Amino acid sequence: MSFLKRMKEKLMGAPAQTDVQNDALQDEKVESTLPDGELVETTKPAIEEPLSEGTVEEPIVEAEPVVEAEPVVEAEPIVEAEPEVLPAVQEESAISEEEKSGWFKSAFSITEKFKTGLTKTRDSFTSKVNDLVARYRTVDEDFFEELEELLLQADVGFETVMELTEILRFEVQKKNIKSTEGIQTLISEKLVEIYEKAGEENITLNMQPKGELTVILFVGVNGVGKTTTIGKLAHRLKGEGRSVMLAAGDTFRAGAIDQLQVWGDRVGAEVIRQSEGTDPAAVMYDAIHAAKNRGVDVLICDTAGRLQNKVNLMNELEKVHRVISRELPNAPHEVLLALDATTGQNALVQAQTFKEATNVTGIVLTKLDGTAKGGIVIAIRNKLHIPVKFVGLGEQMDDLQPFDAERYVYGLFADALDEQIKETEGN
Numbered sequence: 308m309s310f311l312k313r314m315k316e317k318l319m320g321a322p323a324q325t326d327v328q329n330d331a332l333q334d335e336k337v338e339s340t341l342p343d344g345e346l347v348e349t350t351k352p353a354i355e356e357p358l359s360e361g362t363v364e365e366p367i368v369e370a371e372p373v374v375e376a377e378p379v380v381e382a383e384p385i386v387e388a389e390p391e392v393l394p395a396v397q398e399e400s401a402i403s404e405e406e407k408s409g410w411f412k413s414a415f416s417i418t419e420k421f422k423t424g425l426t427k428t429r430d431s432f433t434s435k436v437n438d439l440v441a442r443y444r445t446v447d448e449d450f451f452e453e454l455e456e457l458l459l460q461a462d463v464g465f466e467t468v469m470e471l472t473e474i475l476r477f478e479v480q481k482k483n484i485k486s487t488e489g490i491q492t493l494i495s496e497k498l499v500e501i502y503e504k505a506g507e508e509n510i511t512l513n514m515q516p517k518g519e520l521t522v523i524l525f526v527g528v529n530g531v532g533k534t535t536t537i538g539k540l541a542h543r544l545k546g547e548g549r550s551v552m553l554a555a556g557d558t559f560r561a562g563a564i565d566q567l568q569v570w571g572d573r574v575g576a577e578v579i580r581q582s583e584g585t586d587p588a589a590v591m592y593d594a595i596h597a598a599k600n601r602g603v604d605v606l607i608c609d610t611a612g613r614l615q616n617k618v619n620l621m622n623e624l625e626k627v628h629r630v631i632s633r634e635l636p637n638a639p640h641e642v643l644l645a646l647d648a649t650t651g652q653n654a655l656v657q658a659q660t661f662k663e664a665t666n667v668t669g670i671v672l673t674k675l676d677g678t679a680k681g682g683i684v685i686a687i688r689n690k691l692h693i694p695v696k697f698v699g700l701g702e703q704m705d706d707l708q709p710f711d712a713e714r715y716v717y718g719l720f721a722d723a724l725d726e727q728i729k730e731t732e733g734n
């Protein structure tokens with residue numbers, strides 16, 4: 308199936324697509340779009356293994372409350388926990404039915420989120436590409452040189468730009484393409500290929516089977532939107548029918564604990580907290596035991612993000628990691644690094660530091676909507692070889708979306724792609 312057709316069917320939200328229909332559409336990868344619009348890459352139909360996928364939402368209908376499935380078996384270990392964190396996990400979700408129904412978004416509306424979130428980048432980078440295409444009627448070396456310059460300005464990263472333009476030169480020669488008209492489609496297609504080629508890892512969250520606790524550790528410097536992202540992710544997971552608990556591991560920054568508490572209250576997730584200045588590892592210890600005792604599905608742990616001293620950062624994260632693994636073997640199941648897309652290349656430097664300090668399993672790129680240099684997603688992927696698992700596309704609760712390379716590229720070139728999709732209609 309051509310890139311444009313796939314784009315249209317998968318991204319434009321062909322109505323009433325079912326898993327089966329979508330699987331049939333994807334013969335190379337077993338990839339499906341659930342009715343809510345989430346993309347799922349699996350080796351089996353997602354519906355068979357609902358809870359091993361971080362973004363699968365539909366199967367929650369069959370989920371049983373874990374609180375009942377796993378009674379408290381251990382002696383009360385939380386000797387240091389503050390009394391207010393002990394009451395049982397809130398049964399009543401703070402999420403209204405109306406909000407819940409919001410999760411069942413069509414593929415179209417999620418694609419629109421990427422399109423809206425990437426407006427700044429599109430307005431800057433893509434409009435320049437369109438201008439370039441208008442100025443150069445034929446594809447020649449000067450065209451490629453200017454294109455390289457534009458891609459570099461969008462923070463795509465030197466190696467990727469070189470790789471992309473080399474592939475484009477080759478394709479242009481192979482297919483004997485003379486005109487620059489429609490070159491945006493070729494660029495989009497090759498960008499997706501390059502992105503997907505960079506790593507085989509699954510970009511969905513590594514979730515434990517139903518009934519087992521999944522621990523997600525968040526790391527990242529202060530101010531990148533870590534707390535907001537934890538809140539949004541908790542909201543998302545709750546929308547999928549999972550019970551969520553938060554651990555206030557940023558005991559260093561004044562206000563960080565309260566800020567997390569605000570999010571916990573907002574989304575209906577219990578927050579395990581201790582006073583400011585407490586050893587974060589002690590908070591993690593309490594949180595793991597509280598989560599196990601309550602039969603919680605997912606524990607999301609916040610951490611402090613001081614970068615002034617790499618050795619301290621390393622020691623702190625190592626200790627937190629060690630305590631979590633000791634209390635729950637194989638945990639944490641995800642270590643997500645929050646990076647602020649608006650900091651551009653600086654985000655890459657931060658990522659490198661955290662990568663050296665701890666085993667980062669995925670990146671959450673916040674504030675992608677706030678930058679005109681959205682190419683940073685590709686640079687991060689190719690430079691660090693860590694999958695971008697989520698992107699922040701705005702300040703609303705559901706603006707945290709699982710990253711999807713095709714939707715992203717559509718967000719970059721929406722106008723040109725829409726035009727070409729229209730042209731191919733009926734073909």
Ligand SMILES: Nc1nc2c(ncn2[C@@H]2O[C@H](COP(=O)(O)OP(=O)(O)OP(=O)(O)O)[C@@H](O)[C@H]2O)c(=O)[nH]1
Pocket residue numbers: 528529530531532533534535536566612672673674675676677698699700701702706
């Ligand atoms: N536009 C936009 N704003 C975001 C996004 N993610 C977070 N923010 C905003 O960024 C600001 C800072 O986020 P916080 O979560 O409060 O971050 P912080 O408390 O400064 O620092 P940490 O929690 O330590 O990262 C808030 O105003 C958030 O609403 C996003 O994806 N898009």
